[in-house]
Amino acid sequence: MSLMNPLSMFDVKGKVAVITGASGAFGMVAARVLAGAGCRLVLAAGNASALAEIAGECxxxxxxxxxxxxxxxTEAACEGLIASAVEAFGACDILVVAxxxxTVAKIDEMAPDTFLSVMDANVTQSWLMARAATRQMKAQGTGGKIVLVSSARGLLGHPAGYTAYCASKAAVDGITKALGCELGPTGITVNAIAPTVFRSPLTAWMFGEDDNARTVRxxxxxxVPKGRLGEPEDLAGPLLFLSSKASDFYTGHILYADGGYTAG
Structure with a gap:
């Protein structure tokens, strides 16, 4: 590949991308970015109306x-989702687990079932999707890109009842590193994007101008060395990089989209 044509390294046109959580904040960013870059998309979400909205936009x-x-x-749901990509478009080249x-609660107030539900949603489901995609990507024999979603909280603690979330994202980091090592020889790369607070429906209040928002912010x-909260476009570049040939030599990495938050 000629370095005189560096943008070609980011070309994902025609690739088949499966995105879970496509109606959520990060999932919608992934859908818009990969759609705009020319991917064929399999968008999955439990909220049918929100899913239809982002699918229609793409x-x-x-x-x-x-x-x-x-x-x-479930295992069947994950295997079925990858199978639907193959049925619709003939392949699965990129997986984004968004x-x-x-659930926020102090440890002495959190039920064990609540802790396990967060671990299941963030860890087990990431593992099951990566497992299903790996099988298909190996069968295709052309490599692939798996992008998981971690958080700065996988590295750092938080005083406001985040034991389940921090533990789950640390586990996602572990899956990323282990699979990066395991799948390196296959041409499948496994990386994670770890944002800090970025603008979304859930965090919109932090961008407000009332006294509470100003104080928390x-x-x-x-x-944060960059001096601001994150915007959706701050996730776009890292996602395209990790989904394209530009990142072929990068695997097992946690890419912190955090304005320097974890650096100091």
Whole structure:
């Protein structure tokens, strides 16, 4: 590949991308970015109306889209989702696992079932989707890209009842590193994007101008060298990089999209 044509390394046109949690904040970013880059999409989400909305937006931009109103919460669902990509488009080249959840509660107030539900959504489902995609990518024999979603909280703790979330994202980091080692010889890369707070429906209040938002934001920004909260476009570049040939020599990495938050 000629270095005189570096943009070709980021070309994913025609690739088949499966995105779970496509109606969520990160999933919608992934759908828009990969649709805009020319991928054929399999979008999966449990919220049928929100799924139809993002799928319609991607189709309006010219993308081929297959909708799957399913959560990756069982082995059969995960295997079926990859099978639907093969049935619709003949392959699975890129997997983005953007599904997950968080429940905030102090440890002495959190039920064990709640802890396990967060671990299942963030860890087990990531593992099951990676397993299903790996099988298909190996069968294709042309490599592939697996992108998991971690968080700065996989590296750092949090005082406000995040034991389940921090533990789950640390486990996602472990899966990423282990699979990066395991799958290296196959041409399948496995990496994770780990954002800090970025603009989404769930965090919109932090971008507000009321006293509470200002106070919380100021405390947070004291730790962010870039001096601002994240925007959806801050996730776009890392995602395209990790989904393309540009990242062929990168695997087992946690890419922190955090404005320097974890650096200091």
């Amino acid at each position: 189709r309006a931009g010219g993308a081929e889209v297959h909708e799957a109103n399913v959560r990756p919460d 599904s997950g959840m968080n 100021a405390g947070f920004l004291a730790r």
